[in-house]
Amino acid sequence: MYFAILRDITGKKQEDWSKPEATVGDLIRDLVVRYGHAFERWVMKDGDLWALVIILVNGHDVRHLKRFATALAPTDTVVIFPPMGGG
Amino acid sequence: MAKMLMINPDKCTGCHNCELACSMSHEGIFRPDATRVHVFTWEVEGFSVPMMCQHCRDAPCITVCTPVALTRDPDTGWVNLDEEKCIGCKMCVQACPFGNAIWDEKLAKILKCDNCGGDPACAKFCPTHAIEWVDDLVATRTRKRGFAEKFKQAFSE
Amino acid sequence: MHGWNGKILRVDLSTGKITTEALDPVMARDYIGARGLGTKFMIDEVDPTVDPLSPQNKLIFIPGPLTGTYAPSGGRYNVVTKGPLTGAIAAANSGGTWGAEFKFAGYDALIVEGASEKPVYLWIKDDAVELRDAQPIWGKNILETSDAIRAETDDDAKIASIGKAGENLVLFAAIMNDLHRAAGRSGVGAVMGSKKLKAVAVVGTNGVTTADNAAFEKIVLQARDKIQKHPVGGTGLRLYGTDVLTNILNQIGGYPVKNFQDGYFPTADKLGGETLAKTLLKRPKACFSCIISCGRVTKVTNKQFAGEGEGPEYETSWGFGGDCLIDNLDAVTKANYICNENGMDTITMAATIACAMELYEMGLITKEETGGIAVEWGNAEVMVELTRLTAMGEGFGKKLAVGSYRLAESYGHPELSMTVKKQEIPAYDARAVQGIGLNFATANCGAAHVRGYTIAPEVLGTPMKVDKDAVDGKPALVILFQNLTAALDSTGGCLFTTFGIGAPEYAGMLSALTGVEYTPEAFMNCGERIWNLERQFNLAAGLTAEDDVLPPRLIKEPLKTGASKGSVSRVPEMLPVYYDLRGWDANGVPTPAKLEALGLAR
DSSP: OBOTHHHHHHSOSOOOOOSOOSBHHHHHHHHHHHHOHHHHHHHEETTEEOTTOEEEETTEEGGGTTGGGOBOOTTOOEEEEOSOOOO | OOEEEEEOGGGOOSOOHHHHHHHHHHHSSBOGGGOSOEEEEETTTTEEEEEOOOOOTTOHHHHHOTTOOEEEOTTTOOEEEOTTTOOOOOHHHHHOTTOOOEEETTTTEEEOOOGGGGSOHHHHHOTTSSEEEEEHHHHHHHHHHHHHHHHHHHHOO | OOSSOOEEEEEETTTTEEEEEEOOHHHHHHHOSHHHHHHHHHHHHSOTTSOTTSTTSOEEEEEOTTTTSOSTTOOOEEEEEEOTTTSSEEEEEEOSSHHHHHHHTTOSEEEEESOOSSOEEEEEETTEEEEEEOGGGTTOOHHHHHHHHHHHSOTTOEEEEOOHHHHTTOTTBOEEETTTEEEOGGGHHHHHHHTTEEEEEEEOOOOBOOSOHHHHHHHHHHHHHHHHHSHIIIIIHHHHOGGGHHHHHHHTTOOOBTTTTBSOOTTGGGGSHHHHHHHTEEEEEOOTTOSSOOEEEEEEOSGGGOEEEEOOOHHHHHHHTGGGTOOOHHHHHHHHHHHHHHTBOHHHHHHHHHHHHHHHHTTSSOHHHHTTOOOOTTOHHHHHHHHHHHHHTOTTHHHHTTHHHHHHHHTTOGGGSOEETTEEOOSSOTTTOHHHHHHHHHOTTSSOSTTSOTHIIIIIOOSSOOOTTOOTTHHHHHHHHHHHHHHHHTTTOOGGGGTTOOHHHHHHHHHHHHSSOOOHHHHHHHHHHHHHHHHHHHHHHTOOGGGSOOOHHHHHSOOOSSTTTTOOOOHHHHHHHHHHHHTBOTTSOBOHHHHHHHTOOO
16 A cells, blocks of 8 residues: 555555565565656665655554565555654 | 746745845845735635746836936846935835835835845745746746646646 | 843733833743743743633743744744643644744733733734724634734734634634634633633734844754755655644554544545545645645535635544544535634544544433434534534533533543543554653643654654554653653744754754854753643642543553554553653652752742
């Protein structure tokens, strides 16, 4: 699922990803291949997870799991938020 | 091509940073009453517009200025005010059809945008490009292109 | 003085006397302005046990030293008083342009005392200050009031006023300025109404000076650059507004639903900032000197909920939305407009309706009392109508006007009011995010998210990411955010600048502006001082450690669905650690040593 500016970049709110991905990093790299640099700058920095992007696997922030090494199962839901804030 | 201050009111958020930058750079104080650019906000609609001297080619202010304090520089196209020559008669205030020459009682002088000598503070401090210091042809062409794009979207399949 | 004007305006509405006095530079240095300085005036001049709606309470309109300069997003002001909703110190923070205009009129604070027999408004034009008859405009809404006052004063007058809600002493009435900006919480509008003060209109033709123009410009440009480079401060908030938070809170299972019965709302996306941007948003709007532009100029064309104005913000979208089990953004926005047009806090209004919905479901509120209105979960028309009735002071709206705590208590179930210190908890579930729960429990003004916004590190990951479910380290984190915020709130700056800058930049701006040297440590120290001062006021007002508690639902009822299901709030275990780290005793009372260190020993 995509939110905020990522919806404009991918043109979607969500999609079913049929290609098996072992880890979050694998998925993100494949998404970058599909959506290009406009997408990449919001998720990666120097080849690794960008500190400010929020990626949840089944509602859990990957920054407290294994970041890009977090394992993925075929039924998992991955949600990606660009940096956001408010009050 | 000459440079001009281009106003994009659709981008103006009503923040008044331009006024503050102007009064600070010219008068050394944050005082929106003593600025050469003013922002008007319509609160109900949430729409704002910044206004400053347009440096007219056929400037009515120059026509009425008896001491010839207001003159036009043929190279830049700017209408310049020589404060030494100005007698404060306020005829320019009456003549400007846009209301862009103002008289400030506290400073006892005419305030009119002078483009900050080529590096306008308002454009520098505007956070949204509602005021830009651009080549005059580029400015209008950018706006034209932006609107032309709407046709592209309407006609494309 | 620079930054500060050095002058306080004092108006006694009982006698009609209007006077000015000098601002003590030492007090200004130690409490900065706005929230901090306003609290200092309150504790020095007001008996904390006063009835907030009595003439003995004072109402203070107070910007900060940065207000009126081009410090980025630095144009705010506070309204400080004793809050009728909470019985605690209240400092409601508002943006717009009123605060800057008041600085240009030449003052640092307006202290309103006593009460007028007849409705009046205050008209300030620089040194010329007078009270005028407001009987002809008593009862008018915010827009009508603004138009009427401008017609007899100045077309460009900036106006802070109350609507019918404040006049009728709705306990969560707000003071509105620039039509759409609110000094919203704790019922500051009711205090204004109790004094029969309809509005404060101001025109200022003077300026604010700095101690060092070049140094101030330099540090301001650096601060602006940092904010503009930060993805949230630079673009995120301008594109999507605060309502963008809807989906992230929902996805982590912390979006309170149905009066906090759960933490996940399947259709929340219909209420989010992305949807708002595509449907109702006309353009972004900024406050005075703001570079972030989070304001939303919106319009609802749907005939049933038609209107225009600004908003909704995230809290409002959540409150009238998920908290009431409603996913109709048009209806939510209409309720938001009604609150703005009549001067009411959207968070308390919405949460009170949600509480009423639960009481109705239980059969405690009946159709007889509501005049036939079925106060049902998910009913958008009813939610809007109840908001309107409360604003107008009609029908069941009169019962809702006391807020959810007193409402629920009147039916024998105060535990169903999701409040701390009788102020409604905003849009973050403390069971899903541990630190924010501790902040809700300990904020001096009652439950409030902005007092210690640990959502930023716990959920968003800025300035760094901490585990939302962890308890270790949270008391220290909450204290850090609370202290920084207290200091920042006292400068006139906007909290959203913390998406980019912090204590070092604020210390630098204050130093260059005022000529008084602030280090980042001294700045944080001011924040800690102000926090403890607020605590002192509350303790003297009769609040105790027993008021630093969350409602039992959040401690005992685990979340049922969503990413944080099964969790409860662990505030009870964090609280003793919090007190200890703050240098307070086990009862939450600042120790003599702590007060001495902060210069607060009496």
